[in-house]
Amino acid sequence: MPKDSGIGASSKRREDVRFLTGAGNYTDDINVHGQAYVHFLRSDIAHGRINSIDTSAAEGMPGVVKVFTGKDFEGVGGMPCGWEVTDRHGAPMQEPPHPILAQGKVRHVGDPIAAVVADSLEQARDAAEAIEVDIAELPAVMNMKAAAQEGATLIHDDLKNNICYDWHLGEEDNDKVNEVFANAAHVTTLDLVNNRLVANPMEPRVAVAEYSRGTEDYTLYTTSQNPHVIRLLMCAFVLGLPEHKVRVVAPDVGGGFGTKIFHYAEEAFCTFAAKACNRPVKWTSSRSEAFMSDAHGRDHVSTIELALDAENNFVGLRTNTYANLGAYLSTFSSSVPTWLHGTLMAGNYKTPVIQVNVKAMFTNTVPVDAYRGAGRPEATYQLERVIDKAARELGVDPIALRRQNFITQFPYDTPVALTYDTGDYNGTMDKLEAAADLAGFAARRSASEAKGKLRGLGINCYIEACGIAPSNIVGMLGARAGLYDAATVRVNATGSISVMVGAHSHGQGHETAFPQVVADMIGIDESMVEIVHGDTSKIPFGMGTYGSRSLAVCGSAMVKATEKVIDKAKKIAAHLLEASEADIELKDGQFSVAGTDKSVAWGDVTLTAYVPHNFPLEVEPGLEETAFYDPANFTFPAGAYACEVEVDPETGQVTIEAFTAADDFGNIVNPMIVDGQVHGGIGQGIGQALLENCAYDENGQLLSASYMDYAMPRADDLPFYAVDHSSQTPCTHNPLGVKGCGEAGAIGSPPAVVNAVLDALNSGGKAVDHIDMPMSPSRVWTAMHG
Amino acid sequence: MTQVSMTVNGKAVSGDVEGRTLLSSFLRDQLSLTGTHVGCDTAQCGACVVHVNGEAIKSCNMLALEADGADVGTIEGQAAEDGTLNVIQQAFQDHHGLQCGFCTPGMVMSAAALLKDNPRPTEGEIRKYLEGNLCRCTGYHNIVKAIMAASGQDVSSIAAE
Numbered sequence: 024m025p026k027d028s029g030i031g032a033s034s035k036r037r038e039d040v041r042f043l044t045g046a047g048n049y050t051d052d053i054n055v056h057g058q059a060y061v062h063f064l065r066s067d068i069a070h071g072r073i074n075s076i077d078t079s080a081a082e083g084m085p086g087v088v089k090v091f092t093g094k095d096f097e098g099v100g101g102m103p104c105g106w107e108v109t110d111r112h113g114a115p116m117q118e119p120p121h122p123i124l125a126q127g128k129v130r131h132v133g134d135p136i137a138a139v140v141a142d143s144l145e146q147a148r149d150a151a152e153a154i155e156v157d158i159a160e161l162p163a164v165m166n167m168k169a170a171a172q173e174g175a176t177l178i179h180d181d182l183k184n185n186i187c188y189d190w191h192l193g194e195e196d197n198d199k200v201n202e203v204f205a206n207a208a209h210v211t212t213l214d215l216v217n218n219r220l221v222a223n224p225m226e227p228r229v230a231v232a233e234y235s236r237g238t239e240d241y242t243l244y245t246t247s248q249n250p251h252v253i254r255l256l257m258c259a260f261v262l263g264l265p266e267h268k269v270r271v272v273a274p275d276v277g278g279g280f281g282t283k284i285f286h287y288a289e290e291a292f293c294t295f296a297a298k299a300c301n302r303p304v305k306w307t308s309s310r311s312e313a314f315m316s317d318a319h320g321r322d323h324v325s326t327i328e329l330a331l332d333a334e335n336n337f338v339g340l341r342t343n344t345y346a347n348l349g350a351y352l353s354t355f356s357s358s359v360p361t362w363l364h365g366t367l368m369a370g371n372y373k374t375p376v377i378q379v380n381v382k383a384m385f386t387n388t389v390p391v392d393a394y395r396g397a398g399r400p401e402a403t404y405q406l407e408r409v410i411d412k413a414a415r416e417l418g419v420d421p422i423a424l425r426r427q428n429f430i431t432q433f434p435y436d437t438p439v440a441l442t443y444d445t446g447d448y449n450g451t452m453d454k455l456e457a458a459a460d461l462a463g464f465a466a467r468r469s470a471s472e473a474k475g476k477l478r479g480l481g482i483n484c485y486i487e488a489c490g491i492a493p494s495n496i497v498g499m500l501g502a503r504a505g506l507y508d509a510a511t512v513r514v515n516a517t518g519s520i521s522v523m524v525g526a527h528s529h530g531q532g533h534e535t536a537f538p539q540v541v542a543d544m545i546g547i548d549e550s551m552v553e554i555v556h557g558d559t560s561k562i563p564f565g566m567g568t569y570g571s572r573s574l575a576v577c578g579s580a581m582v583k584a585t586e587k588v589i590d591k592a593k594k595i596a597a598h599l600l601e602a603s604e605a606d607i608e609l610k611d612g613q614f615s616v617a618g619t620d621k622s623v624a625w626g627d628v629t630l631t632a633y634v635p636h637n638f639p640l641e642v643e644p645g646l647e648e649t650a651f652y653d654p655a656n657f658t659f660p661a662g663a664y665a666c667e668v669e670v671d672p673e674t675g676q677v678t679i680e681a682f683t684a685a686d687d688f689g690n691i692v693n694p695m696i697v698d699g700q701v702h703g704g705i706g707q708g709i710g711q712a713l714l715e716n717c718a719y720d721e722n723g724q725l726l727s728a729s730y731m732d733y734a735m736p737r738a739d740d741l742p743f744y745a746v747d748h749s750s751q752t753p754c755t756h757n758p759l760g761v762k763g764c765g766e767a768g769a770i771g772s773p774p775a776v777v778n779a780v781l782d783a784l785n786s787g788g789k790a791v792d793h794i795d796m797p798m799s800p801s802r803v804w805t806a807m808h809g
Numbered sequence: 810m811t812q813v814s815m816t817v818n819g820k821a822v823s824g825d826v827e828g829r830t831l832l833s834s835f836l837r838d839q840l841s842l843t844g845t846h847v848g849c850d851t852a853q854c855g856a857c858v859v860h861v862n863g864e865a866i867k868s869c870n871m872l873a874l875e876a877d878g879a880d881v882g883t884i885e886g887q888a889a890e891d892g893t894l895n896v897i898q899q900a901f902q903d904h905h906g907l908q909c910g911f912c913t914p915g916m917v918m919s920a921a922a923l924l925k926d927n928p929r930p931t932e933g934e935i936r937k938y939l940e941g942n943l944c945r946c947t948g949y950h951n952i953v954k955a956i957m958a959a960s961g962q963d964v965s966s967i968a969a970e
Contacts, residue, residue: 039902042910043894043917045844045884052843145829225848225856225911225945277846277911278945310849530908530946699905699951706948730853730943738949739936743967768948 029543033695069723086146133315163723207330226277249567320394363398479783489763525565571763583650675804704768818886855942865922906955908946
């Protein structure tokens with residue numbers, strides 16, 4: 024029976040009311056009295072040396088407060104990178120400076136050259152047009168393989184080449200790997216491009232900064248998934264400000280998908296300019312600016328090889344990837360192709376020998392960083408595509424081949440540095456086969472063929488590593504941050520509860536799901552619990568929301584803090600009931616003495632905590648506890664997905680006829696929200712597979728800089744999805760047994776779609792091994808008729 | 810500057826605007842009706858959809874001056890006076906038709922315009938009608954389901970909670 028409250032209930036989202044009535048408070052809805060507006064002049068040249076910038080005409084324009092260039096930021100720190108990757112030889116990655124405004128050179132279209140602060144946005148825009156910039160254009164470095172060649176044009180003059188790092192994971196001994204492949208009964212090789220994407224949360228980025236000369240306090244309102252991370256990076260590494268004088272607020276945030284994790288130059292600029300101009304300063308990104316300045320995602324070019332023995336067991340896997348980092352290192356960019364990608368190459372399979380090689384490249388493009396899945400979709404795509412190709416080459420059933428090679432014993436140490444604590448890949452595949460009615464596929468294919476369409480079925484599996492941790496291990500791997508989280512449970516005198524959390528909700532429904540947990544633990548109504556997030560002046564130092572971590576990490580901190588509250592409340596209850604603390608039980612909001620009918624209500628205990636007249640002497644008044652939680656390991660959600668497509672052989676048009684997801688997320692707090700997360704992930708994954716592509720020309724011009732040119736999935740591109748999360752192996756190391764669900768759909772769906780299209784084409788008699796994403800009608804048609 | 814007057818959510822309003830002031834800016838900046846959102850520069854995303862004389866339009870693509878004398882409806886005017894959600898709003902909450910909420914005002918306004926003309930749209934008609942409204946969070950599943958439910962259709966057979 025579905026529950027109607029607490030853990031496991033599909034409680035309706037309380038945050039919806041404000042969003043449905045226009046009462047949300049997004050950053051662009053915030054206006055500060057006397058604010059000025061910023062417009063950034065951005066480079067329309069991909070790579071060039073700045074000879075001169077003349078701002079004199081702009082400074083004289085109506086309403087202009089001040090014009091800034093890179094010169095104003097000499098001596099100010101640049102944008103930092105939060106993860107130092109060590110290369111295969113033990114050397115640190117090459118880490119070029121990333122100034123707030125360009126200094127000396129421009130390195131991608133959209134690189135900010137100057138910023139105008141004016142009384143109105145229109146005046147700032149008009150004045151920016153009057154800035155004269157003389158740039159000597161240099162050859163744009165666009166192709167990653169060419170960029171790696173000796174003698175390639177240098178993007179950063181002070182670096183020895185354009186390679187940020189040449190990294191390796193897994194089996195180090197090349198001879199051993201070569202031997203595995205030489206002795207294999209079958210080797211399947213595949214060249215793949217994981218297309219460059221733009222995250223495109225519907226709310227563009229915004230920053231509003233104010234500074235008070237009277238108190239020397241700064242406030243920055245910004246569209247962030249992690250306000251404390253922004254405060255720390257901006258204060259400690261960029262502007263050199265005292266953290267306690269800086270408040271960072273991320274109010275309602277209109278989607279993130281990773282791209283609002285990072286500390287961006289624009290928010291540091293606004294904070295700096297608010298003091299320099301002695302006025303509040305506001306910047307609102309246009310959508311075309313977002314395309315030119317939000318960190319992009321994916322953009323890997325890979326060759327993957329899978330070795331199988333005569334019984335079709337996987338015996339070796341080797342991948343070589345070029346990963347595009349763009350012109351500068353965005354905050355967590357360096358970790359994506361390495362520790363978030365190489366570590367996932369074992370997938371769901373017991374392949375004994377794995378070697379991962381990654382060259383991370385600087386190019387004259389927008390920086391690339393984490394986007395929903397971050398490294399894990401790139402790993403899954405390679406692995407699940409090469410397995411499908413192997414199945415086709417060997418003439419075996421793709422599900423059977425996967426099942427044969429599944430990891431079945433847990434915990435399992437992979438050859439690429441992870442320990443999976445739990446999972447049931449066969450059980451999850453069973454759920455998929457039933458939910459997707461795979462037995463009925465042949466009949467559906469016949470029906471499609473009768474209409475003149477080709478029908479394909481694509482299967483894939485994924486494993487995800489969420490809640491990246493623990494801090495001491497990630498520190499050894501190069502992270503420059505801890506990856507714990509924090510929660511404060513503040514019980515009010517009348518028994519209601521405010522929970523201040525480090526996680527940030529920007530669509531995930533924390534304001535509803537987190538109270539379900541606390542209310543369930545105490546046995547009170549969910550409406551008595553409220554979540555406070557997104558304001559560094561209110562919440563404990565937490566690391567925010569990304570990597571499907573909120574419930575597994577911050578939720579665990581909340582559970583720990585609630586446990587502390589309950590422990591203390593039991594002491595007070597024991598005093599009131601004149602009983603031993605060990606005999607006190609808490610159920611349905613009542614403290615009772617075991618084996619008796621004596622009890623005291625939650626509200627009476629909380630009131631006593633704040634009106635401590637009849638109170639145990641050894642206990643402090645009040646009822647408020649904080650916990651920090653640093654997980655012992657990642658969590659490992661896993662799943663199996665099935666996609667059915669129809670391909671129109673006349674046009675190459677692909678339509679998704681059915682999409683079924685079977686996921687194992689461990690325990691689930693709010694099934695409705697979990698399903699919604701999976702739907703959204705699948706929507707983005709189908710977008711990558713069929714529609715989306717961030718395209719540059721050879722000169723570094725961004726060809727897809729608006730929704731006219733970048734194909735976002737629309738309602739009629741997508742189907743209803745079937746989601747089954749009844750396969751549940753709880754995480755073994757966090758108190759809720761939860762694993763995380765935010766990224767699964769985006770990780771698991773692209774290979775399912777591609778596998779389905781190829782299955783359709785092959786069923787029509789056309790032996791096609793591969794089509795790069797996005798599988799536009801022209802690419803599919805060309806593959807069929809080329 | 811030119812004075813513009815219109816009715817917004819049943820109230821008479823007026824203000825001084827430049828020739829280039831967009832209706833979306835007038836609503837947000839001068840009337841503080843910030844529920845109407847701006848998500849793109851090219852009239853593609855639909856976060857800014859409002860009703861002008863009963864028609865759904867993208868307010869980022871209309872000058873405030875063009876709305877002089879018009880009857881304008883925004884998301885702030887959709888719920889009852891006492892705050893009770895209307896049928897479409899309630900269906901969006903019941904069926905988890907929103908996540909981050911940024912596209913939501915435009916979705917609700919578009920859905921209202923659709924149901925006015927087509928009280929029982931099919932799934933396909935809803936998907937087609939929403940081609941001018943982008944959502945990045947939901948994969949559209951629960952939006953389409955919510956609109957079907959708001960039109961009185963039984964959605965219990967559609968997968969998921």
